[in-house]
Every structure is written in structure tokens, then in C-alpha cells.
Amino acid sequence: MRIVVAEDLYLLRDGMVRLIEACGHEVVATAATGPETLDALRTWRPDVSVIDVRMPPNQSDEGLQAALAARREMPGLPVLILSQHVEQLYARELLADGSGGVGYLLKESVFDADQFIGALERVAAGGTAMDPSVIAKLLSNSSPGRGLEQLTEREYSVLGLMAEGLSNQAIGRRLFLSDSAISKYTTTMFGKLGLNDDDDSNRRVRAVLTYLNKP
Amino acid sequence: MRRLGTWPARVGVGFVRACAVAAVSLLVPAVWAAAAALGIWWGPGNPWSWTAPFAIVCVGTLALPRPVCRTIRFLVARWAATVIPAGYRQGGPVTRLSTGYWWNGFSYERSRRDAVLDQKMRLWWSDPANWRDLRFTGIVPFTAGVVAALPPAGVAAAVLGFARPETAAHLVGGLGLVVAVASAPYAWRPVVPVAVRFLRPSPAMALADRVDELTAQRADATVAQAAEIRRIERDLHDGAQARLVALGLSVATAGKLMDSDPDQARALMRDAQAGATASLAELRELIRGISPPVLNERGLADAVRALALDMPLDVAVSAATPLRLDPPIESAVYFGIAELLTNAVKHARATRAYVTLTRDDTGVIAEVEDDGRGGAGIRTGGGLAGLRRRLAAFDGTLEITSPPGGPTRARMMVPCESL
Numbered sequence: 001m002r003i004v005v006a007e008d009l010y011l012l013r014d015g016m017v018r019l020i021e022a023c024g025h026e027v028v029a030t031a032a033t034g035p036e037t038l039d040a041l042r043t044w045r046p047d048v049s050v051i052d053v054r055m056p057p058n059q060s061d062e063g064l065q066a067a068l069a070a071r072r073e074m075p076g077l078p079v080l081i082l083s084q085h086v087e088q089l090y091a092r093e094l095l096a097d098g099s100g101g102v103g104y105l106l107k108e109s110v111f112d113a114d115q116f117i118g119a120l121e122r123v124a125a126g127g128t129a130m131d132p133s134v135i136a137k138l139l140s141n142s143s144p145g146r147g148l149e150q151l152t153e154r155e156y157s158v159l160g161l162m163a164e165g166l167s168n169q170a171i172g173r174r175l176f177l178s179d180s181a182i183s184k185y186t187t188t189m190f191g192k193l194g195l196n197d198d199d200d201s202n203r204r205v206r207a208v209l210t211y212l213n214k215p
Numbered sequence: 216m217r218r219l220g221t222w223p224a225r226v227g228v229g230f231v232r233a234c235a236v237a238a239v240s241l242l243v244p245a246v247w248a249a250a251a252a253l254g255i256w257w258g259p260g261n262p263w264s265w266t267a268p269f270a271i272v273c274v275g276t277l278a279l280p281r282p283v284c285r286t287i288r289f290l291v292a293r294w295a296a297t298v299i300p301a302g303y304r305q306g307g308p309v310t311r312l313s314t315g316y317w318w319n320g321f322s323y324e325r326s327r328r329d330a331v332l333d334q335k336m337r338l339w340w341s342d343p344a345n346w347r348d349l350r351f352t353g354i355v356p357f358t359a360g361v362v363a364a365l366p367p368a369g370v371a372a373a374v375l376g377f378a379r380p381e382t383a384a385h386l387v388g389g390l391g392l393v394v395a396v397a398s399a400p401y402a403w404r405p406v407v408p409v410a411v412r413f414l415r416p417s418p419a420m421a422l423a424d425r426v427d428e429l430t431a432q433r434a435d436a437t438v439a440q441a442a443e444i445r446r447i448e449r450d451l452h453d454g455a456q457a458r459l460v461a462l463g464l465s466v467a468t469a470g471k472l473m474d475s476d477p478d479q480a481r482a483l484m485r486d487a488q489a490g491a492t493a494s495l496a497e498l499r500e501l502i503r504g505i506s507p508p509v510l511n512e513r514g515l516a517d518a519v520r521a522l523a524l525d526m527p528l529d530v531a532v533s534a535a536t537p538l539r540l541d542p543p544i545e546s547a548v549y550f551g552i553a554e555l556l557t558n559a560v561k562h563a564r565a566t567r568a569y570v571t572l573t574r575d576d577t578g579v580i581a582e583v584e585d586d587g588r589g590g591a592g593i594r595t596g597g598g599l600a601g602l603r604r605r606l607a608a609f610d611g612t613l614e615i616t617s618p619p620g621g622p623t624r625a626r627m628m629v630p631c632e633s634l
Contacts, residue, residue, distance in 0.1 A: 053512070054508070054512060059511070060513070061512040061513060084502075085499055085502075085503070085508045087508075087521045087524075088525065089509065089517060089520055089521035090521075092524075107495075108495050111488050
């Protein structure tokens with residue numbers, strides 16, 4: 001994959017580049033500020049990019065803004081946002097355009113190289129990779145909408161894990177259920193949410209979006 | 216029907232109030248009149264017969280203004296809910312020194328009683344509020360006093376008029392009754408504007424009060440800041456710092472065991488990684504408590520939206536955008552809203568809350584309303600009192616209306632210049 005890395009702290013940027021290259025992917029460009037990030041995304045149109053939220057020049061949410069601007073220009077451009085803190089507010093903004101290919105993880109997710117690269121690959125393929133804490137906060141909020149209230153508790157937890165970006169096999173392992181049980185749950189769940197397309201990955205993304213965009 | 220029912224009550228209440236205002240405001244003129252009557256009765260031609268009335272007038276004029284003003288202030292606060300600050304000088308503490316003498320801020324006295332008395336006298340003599348009280352006692356009889364005297368005067372005219380047999384006297388009596396009844400509900404009211412205008416502290420007194428207020432606020436702010444810094448230090452010391460030591464130890468031990476026991480070394484490395492994750496989580500919480508990252512990245516409105524999403528109740532946020540304020544004010548308002556929402560969850564057991572952020576020429580206004588069970592109040596030492604104190608550092612205010620059974624409405628106002 002061709003990857004852009006945007007991170008203002010040299011040590012972290014360097015470490016991430018080395019990790020990504022060690023896993024056999026190519027880092028085509030790096031950026032250390034918000035405008036540089038937007039330039040790099042426009043120039044390279046990478047398969048996926050890793051972007052820090054807070055960057056110079058203002059040390060506010062420049063990275064996130066660059067990612068959102070790039071996705072407005074190039075819908076569906078896969079981005080993985082890394083941050084020291086995760087906010088539901090930002091997660092919703094990232095998912096608002098409904099086109100998938102979005103990840104939002106804590107910086108320490110790079111500790112586990114395999115999971116990190118796995119998340120990158122999922123996002124590049126148009127899926128999602130959400131930090132479990134965003135999902136947990138959403139689960140604790142008690143006002144579901146748009147058909148979500150019809151889901152059983154088990155379907156709800158399957159949807160939560162799907163939002164984290166797990167595959168059916170991984171969800172099954174986490175819930176100690178078989179693959180076929182999970183796909184049964186997902187099928188009834190998609191039905192309840194009114195998602196009847198044939199393309200499974202598209203439905204998965206849309207289910208997750210429904211879930212994350214709850215009012 | 217309701218008007219008929221309430222009208223006699225209004226007349227009755229108004230009459231009593233008018234009598235009270237008239238009695239208090241005409242007290243000093245009454246003393247003068249009594250003294251003059253005494254002098255005339257003793258013989259106006261003899262200068263010696265005027266010494267006692269003169270003494271009465273002097274004592275009355277000097278001693279009465281303060282109680283008269285206190286009473287007026289009390290009545291206005293009671294009836295019109297308008298609190299007029301008294302602004303009298305307060306004496307400092309009277310302390311006993313090692314020499315056995317008592318120090319009252321002005322002089323040394325042999326006994327505590329002497330010291331307190333001396334302090335009172337000195338404060339009384341030097342207090343600029345005396346001049347204001349004296350002036351007010353001179354003004355009030357000719358303004359509020361005259362008007363308030365109408366209903367009792369009308370009643371007096373009626374009593375005297377009906378007591379006499381002539382028709383003309385009956386007419387005067389009837390007229391007096393009409394005047395008394397018609398003016399009763401309104402006659403006491405002029406005392407409110409007169410008192411507000413002439414009884415409020417002079418600029419110098421207001422300034423002195425403000426200095427006291429600011430001194431208290433500064434003391435509060437420094438204490439709060441020191442406590443906050445100590446809390447941060449303690450959290451870092453017991454949390455992240457200790458974890459980093461453990462992490463360093465794990466890595467060092469793993470380095471030693473790398474050759475001899477690779478399995479053990481790998482386990483230690485996994486521990487170290489878990490330790491690093493845990494200390495990052497701790498630091499994140501700590502930072503959130505000091506200065507929430509969204510506040511720095513997005514400003515108040517989005518920070519409150521992010522907070523609303525994290526709350527276990529339904530929070531609707533409406534905010535004027537963009538809303539960029541001075542960082543200290545932003546932070547104070549943010550933590551204020553956070554505290555009010557936490558209260559709504561914890562104490563009011565609310566399920567919905569509304570946060571409104573507005574900005575006008577004078578400042579920023581944050582309103583938090585919930586559908587909980589109400590009954591919240593600002594109690595000394597309570598969380599809301601602390602919030603009010605923190606807002607006071609910016610001259611901000613906190614108002615709570617929370618009847619039992621709800622809903623609770625809180626309104627924070629912080630003045631700030633438009634940016």
C-alpha cells in the first residue's frame with residue numbers, strides 16, 4: 001500500500017514510518033503540519049493515510065480538518081486518525097459523509113504492530129477501525145434511534161464489535177460463538193436496520209454508520 | 216371576581232405599609248416638631264426654655280438617622296425584594312496582645328470592653344456612611360414620607376370629620392376616606408426608588424467594598440490554584456511517575472534475562488507494554504481534568520458538544536458559533552457546565568438536559584436546564600458554592616432556580632469583552 005504519514009513529533013513519525021515499512025508497505029510522503037498534510041493527500045492520493053489530530057501551526061485540530069477537507073474533495077479517501085484522546089464528536093464528524101474508509105484510534109494502538117497494520121489495511125479496504133472506547137461510550141448512551149431499538153442485546157454487541165472494525169471470525173472469537181451464528185445475527189440485524197443490498201462490506205459500513213450516528 | 220377579592224387585601228396591606236413608611240420617615244421631623252412644641256409651651260420669649268428642646272433636636276438628629284436608614288433598608292428588602300447594601304465600615308478583630316492590652320486597630324485599651332467601645336466610636340465618627348444617612352433622613356420626609364402620610368392623614372380627617380355634627384365636616388371626612396382608600400395601595404411605593412437613589416453606597420464606599428471583595432477573591436483563587444497544583448503533583452507522583460519507574464524496571468530486567476531466559480524476558484516486555492498503555496490512560500484522564508483537549512482544539516461550543524456526547528443522559532446543545540473566549544473564561548464556563556450536568560445525573564436523576572450558550576455585548580451566558588427532581592440549592596461548602604466562587608473570580612454570576620420536583624435551571628453569566 002502507498003501510505004502518507006502526518007505527525008508533528010519527529011520521533012513518533014519516524015517510528016511509524018519504520019513500523020509501516022517493516023511490515024512491507026510503502027510510505028510515499030510524510031507531513032508535519034496541517035497544510036502539508038492536505039498537500040500530500042492531494043498530490044499522492046494514498047491508499048491510506050495516518051494522520052495526527054493536533055498539529056502545527058495552531059496546535060489545534062489541524063490534522064483532523066485536513067483529513068475532512070481532503071475527504072470532501074476526494075470522497076472515500078481512506079484516512080486513519082491517530083490521537084492522544086478520542087472524542088465521539090470527532091468520530092461522528094469523520095463518519096458523517098457516510099462513505100466509510102475511516103479509522104480513529106488512540107496513539108497507543110501502534111504498540112501492537114499487527115493490530116495497527118490490520119486496522120490500516122481494513123481502512124484502506126473501505127472499512128472502519130474505531131477505538132473501543134468510542135464504541136463503549138456509545139453503548140453506554142441509552143437512547144438508540146433509527147431502528148437500533150429493535151436490536152437484541154446480542155445483536156447490539158455484535159454491531160459494537162463490527163464498528164470497531166472486526167471481521168465475523170474475530171467477532172465470533174470475542175463472543176465465543178461460531179462464524180455461522182455471527183453471520184445469522186448480522187443478517188437479521190441488517191434486516192432490522194433496513195439494509196438490504198447484496199454487497200456485504202457495504203452493508204457492514206452502513207450498519208456501523210447508523211450505529212455511530214445515533215442522535 | 217378575583218380583583219374584587221384581592222382589592223380590599225391590597226388596600227389593607229398598602230395602608231399598613233404606608234403607615235410604617237410614614238412613621239419611620241417622619242420620625243426625625245416629629246422629634247423637631249415635639250422639641251419646638253415643648254419650647255413654645257415653656258414660653259417662647261424666654262431663651263432658657265429653648266435649651267432642652269435644642270438638646271433633644273441635636274441628640275435626635277445625630278442618633279436617629281442610622282436606625283431610620285436600617286429600618287427603611289429592611290422594609291425595602293422585605294417588600295420590594297431590592298437589597299440595598301448598607302456599606303457601613305466594619306471593625307477589625309479586637310485582639311489581646313502579649314502585654315495584656317487590647318488592640319482594636321486604632322488604639323490600645325486596658326480591657327476588651329473599652330477596646331470594642333473605642334473602636335465603635337471611631338468607626339462611627341469616621342464613617343462616610345453617616346453623611347449619606349443624614350442626607351437621606353433630610354430627603355425622605357419630603358418625598359416618600361409625605362406621600363406615605365396620605366392614607367393615615369385621610370383616615371384621621373375622616374375620624375375627625377365624622378365626629379362633628381356639621382355637614383361640611385362630614386364632607387371633608389368623606390373626602391379623606393376616599394383619598395385614604397384610593398391612595399393606600401400605592402402610597403408606600405415611592406420609598407423604594409427614593410431609597411435606591413439616595414441610600415446606596417457612595418462611590419468611595421462602593422470602591423472600598425469592591426477592594427474587600429477582590430481581596431477575598433484573590434485569596435480564594437490562590438488557595439484554589441495551590442490545591443489544584445498539589446492535586447496534579449499527587450496524581451503524577453502516585454500514577455504516571457510510579458508506573459514509569461516500574462516500566463523502566465521491567466525493561467531493565469528483561470534486558471538482563473534476554474539471553475538466559477527469553478520466555479521470562481518476553482513476558483516482562485508484555486508487562487512493560489501494558490504498563491505504558493495504563494500510564495497513557497492515566498495521563499489522558501489527568502489532562503482531561505486540567506484542560507480538556509477539545510477545548511484547546513475547538514473552543515467552548517464544540518467542547519460542550521463533546522462533553523454532551525460523553526454524558527449518560529440526553530443533552531441537547533445549542534450554541535452561537537463561533538464562540539471563542541479568553542482561555543481562562545472558556546475553561547471556567549466549561550467546567551461549570553460539566554459540574555451542572557454531573558449534578559443533573561447524580562442528584563437530580565435527570566434523563567434530559569438542555570445547554571444553551573449565548574454571547575452578547577456584555578458577556579457569555581451559559582444556561583443548563585434538566586428535567587430532574589429539582590431541589591438544588593447553593594449551600595455553603597457545597598459544589599455549587601464552589602462553582603459560584605470560581606465564577607466570581609471573573610465577576611461572573613451563578614443563578615439557580617430549582618423548585619422541589621424540578622425542573623432545575625442554572626444560569627451562568629461571565630462578563631467579557633467582545634473579541
